[in-house]
Amino acid sequence: MPGIRPPATKQTATLSVAVKCRPLTEAERRRSRHIIQVIDNKNVVVLDPDLSKDYLEIIQNRTKERRYSFDHVYAPGCSNADVYRNISSTIAGVIQGLNATVFAYGSTGSGKTYTMVGTSKDPGLMVLSLNTIFDHIKKDKGSDAFEVSCSYLEVYNEVIYDLLEKSSGHLELREDPQHGIVVAGLRSIKVHSADRILELLNLGNSRRKTESTEANATSSRSHAVLEITVKRKQKNQYGSQVLRGKLALVDLAGSERASETNSGGQKLRDGANINKSLLALANCINALGKQHKKGLAYVPYRNSKLTRILKDGLSGNSQTVMVATISPADDQYHHTINTLKYADRAKEIKTHVHKNIGTVDTHVDDYKTMIGDLQVEVSRLKKELAEKELQLRIKPSEIEKTEDDELSWLNILSRETSENVQERINLQKALFELEETNIRNRIELQHLDEAIAKQHGSAIIEALISRRQIILDNIRDNDEAGAGYKKDIEINENRRAQLQDMIQEAISNNGNKTYLHILSQYRLLGMSNAELQIEMAMRDQVIHNQREALRNLWNMLFSLGLNQKQIAELASKQGLNVEGGHKLPPGGHGVPENGPNVHASTACFVEHHHSSYFMLSTPEKVVNNNQNPPKTPLRYGAMMMSRPF
Ligand SMILES: Nc1ncnc2c1ncn2[C@@H]1O[C@H](COP(=O)(O)OP(=O)(O)OP(=O)(O)O)[C@@H](O)[C@H]1O
Structure with a gap:
């Protein structure tokens, strides 16, 4: 009987979820109480912000204190490099033809941009990932030829813009049978060093839409996706093949309730659109979490551009890391619980990782x-x-x-x-x-x-x-x-x-x-x-x-x-x-x-x-x-x- 070869290299992976708590800001230190207790590197407790509860209420379990466990938990003193240490092997897989997605999820002002982009003293995950990729390429002593390219887009008010174009037009999403979701017309620039990508990243960031909101002085109003593609041409006994690894690094816009901003007009509209995408993302996380437990759920990717772009990262061929960012301030309690609730569901999400191998045709x-x-x-x-x-x-x-x-x-x-x-x-x-x-x-x-x-x-x-x-x-x-x-x-x-x-x-x-x-x-x-x-x-x-x-x-x-x-x-x-x-x-x-x-x-x-x-x-x-x-x-x-x- 002739044999059948199942897809041997495909592996089921679970979404890795990390929680990162930022320190209180200067202003918060004056008015807020610190309510996050990081128990150890996997467990975190959010204390009840209401200090007036008496002993009886607490023992009757009427406390709003919540405890959560994740793959990794980072206390306010941790740097981006600490977070990166636990995801560097995922990033290194991109050189081997694997796909990876890293996204920061959290309410406005919780530290998403800080985590993804960072500062010169504490470079973020985008910067650290690029260094890893080029370090690995440099260290490779074989005969493989590498080609690295980079694109950077933002989704603002449900419209996609190219951040590497000076005045980008509106870009459209296409569903390609080979590559899944692609953004038509998005510039992909070949790069030879991490420095060059950093230049492009800074250029793109300067074009990103930001606003000052109640919760954050430079709040990102758009979702930004930096994508690095590594093409590796190999020669083996069967001929040539190409490994194509893709890394998507995502900095989401901040969400806030309209009632929390003193803004109207454009800002309110931005907020509504940001929330629409984030709500769609939350719904996808919910459905995917349920899917694992119940075996059936429709995942509404189509409801926003963001979820269509993240589709592979959420359920397809990608090793995915979610960094849930939280503020330690007591007035952020509801946002923090909300973020942790979704992060908790995301732990159930499964993806399927396989190498992207193509013969050179x-x-x-x-x-x-x-x-x-x-x-x-x-x-x-x-x-x-x-x-x-x-x-x-x-x-x-x-x-x-x-x-x-x-x-x-x-x-x-x-x-x-x-x-x-x-x-x-x-x-x-x-x-x-x-x-x-x-x-x-x-x-x-x-x-x-x-x-x-x-x-x-x-x-x-x-x-x-x-x-x-x-x-x-x-x-x-x-x-x-x-x-x-x-x-x-x-x-x-x-x-x-x-x-x-x-x-x-x-x-x-x-x-x-x-x-x-x-x-x-x-x-x-x-x-x-x-x-x-x-x-x-x-x-x-x-x-x-x-x-x-x-x-x-x-x-x-x-x-x-x-x-x-x-x-x-x-x-x-x-x-x-x-x-x-x-x-x-x-x-x-x-x-x-x-x-x-x-x-x-x-x-x-x-x-x-x-x-x-x-x-x-x-x-x-x-x-x-x-x-x-x-x-x-x-x-x-x-x-x-x-x-x-
Ligand atoms: N780990 C950290 N250490 C020191 N400061 C931090 C840290 N994380 C965040 N901050 C500070 O907190 C503030 C808000 O952070 P950031 O802009 O990254 O939030 P965000 O979640 O991206 O907000 P938005 O969604 O509104 O864009 C900034 O002033 C930032 O410098």
């Missing part, structure tokens, strides 16, 4: 580079259009003189843009075809491997069942995302129709300024519509692959001679449910027409990785390549996992 890489370049080009054109539009608004008096120029310029630009988008669609299709061809190649390779390898039955079944659940999760997630895109397109189409009417009206009124304005808007919308169509096409392709893989998994389970009861028993030993909804053929053998009910929702879903799926090759090929054909003929033979590049 120049065609795929070339296509990807071209698509990346085109996306940058599209966003540059978008920016130019937006600037042009702004100029039109600012200088109405000059319009008469230049209206012909403006018109022809806009026409040329918009034609270029639509050609550009069209080209990108074609390239994306080409990429899919290419990748499918490569998948077939790998199946062939895999099935040769498997024909040689020995078989261990039960491990295969376990891998199949758990894999099936992951695929089901992906399908459900994708269906939901697909419905979201369809809705976006509908809104977009309606808006376009509206604009078309406006153009007609403007032309008949002969109002050139209005016409130009509307025309540019119309072009922009047409473009974003085309982009949405691409996203949908990509999504459909992924869904198709996953459905196919799911069907194949069922084929495999039944062809192993198991009936439904046996499969259910095996699954329950793993703590998993096998979803029903389909009728098994008599005796439990055969393949259900459409696989199991992929929309049913009784399984435990933990991992999301659109690019990982199983494929099975046909039996003829197995027999042809294997001199020792299986005793029980299989409908399908070898299985492989596609690997992210």
Whole structure:
């Protein structure tokens, strides 16, 4: 019987949660009491801020004192270097092709920016991580070639900006079947030293939106994500391969209740948006925490840009560290408890860590580079259009003189843009075809491997069942995302129709300024519509692959001679449910027409990785390549996992 290799390098990791308590500030020392007691390096107690309670109330357990345990607890005297010591090995994994995420979570003024960015005397986790990465690269005496690149973005009022661009336009998120969530058009700068990244980091920080609030003199109003990618090219006996590790370092904006700030207008709006993202993050943490215990929960990543960006760090391929920052002041009691409550839930979150290995496939890489370049080009054109539009608004008096120029310029630009988008669609299709061809190649390779390898039955079944659940999760997630895109397109189409009417009206009124304005808007919308169509096409392709893989998994389970009861028993030993909804053929053998009910929702879903799926090759090929054909003929033979590049 041909063998099946489960994803051997994948490991389940638990989110590591640390709590860091900052010292009282000068002002707090005058007005507040210190209510945090760090018992040891894992336990912390938050004292009841109300000193008026008598002995009876305390022994009747009416005290608001709370005790928590975490992976690490840092007292106010601890430095960022102390925190870093416990996460440095996670950071070092990035050089080996692993992903890592570190984020600071806490209320406003609790010390998030201090922890992530730090000061010259007490450099933060971002700085210390960069030093580790470059130190490791320097120390590597092998022949591997390293390439380090860095991007830095902020999410402000639910809009993404590039902090490495002087005047960044709005950036959009895309769901890429290979890389998960990506920010289209975000600059990624190749760097050769930690100093260079620090320069970029300082530059980016100077562009970050900060405000003075009641709780913090320089409160961050945006969520900032610094991403470092380390590409390591290796040569081994099988040829070349690339390890691609990614480190995301996240400094979240401060949250505060509107009632706690004396601010209105913009500040209030900022606060509401910050809270929206943080609330979405808290909801995701809640759902993921529950998922581990109950085996089912929908995780609402889509509810904010921040949670979409952090999706991999929260449940996908990443070793993740959460540093919950707290203030020791008694008037911050509720914020502190709230932070610790979420930190406590986050301890339950599981991620799945595996190396990002890609063979050096120049065609795929070339296509990807071209698509990346085109996306940058599209966003540059978008920016130019937006600037042009702004100029039109600012200088109405000059319009008469230049209206012909403006018109022809806009026409040329918009034609270029639509050609550009069209080209990108074609390239994306080409990429899919290419990748499918490569998948077939790998199946062939895999099935040769498997024909040689020995078989261990039960491990295969376990891998199949758990894999099936992951695929089901992906399908459900994708269906939901697909419905979201369809809705976006509908809104977009309606808006376009509206604009078309406006153009007609403007032309008949002969109002050139209005016409130009509307025309540019119309072009922009047409473009974003085309982009949405691409996203949908990509999504459909992924869904198709996953459905196919799911069907194949069922084929495999039944062809192993198991009936439904046996499969259910095996699954329950793993703590998993096998979803029903389909009728098994008599005796439990055969393949259900459409696989199991992929929309049913009784399984435990933990991992999301659109690019990982199983494929099975046909039996003829197995027999042809294997001199020792299986005793029980299989409908399908070898299985492989596609690997992210
Ligand atoms: N470990 C520490 N040692 C000394 N001072 C600290 C420490 N942590 C934080 N602080 C000080 O506390 C204040 C608030 O810290 P910081 O700006 O990092 O908070 P934040 O959580 O990022 O706030 P926001 O969410 O509003 O941006 C700053 O003055 C900072 O210097």
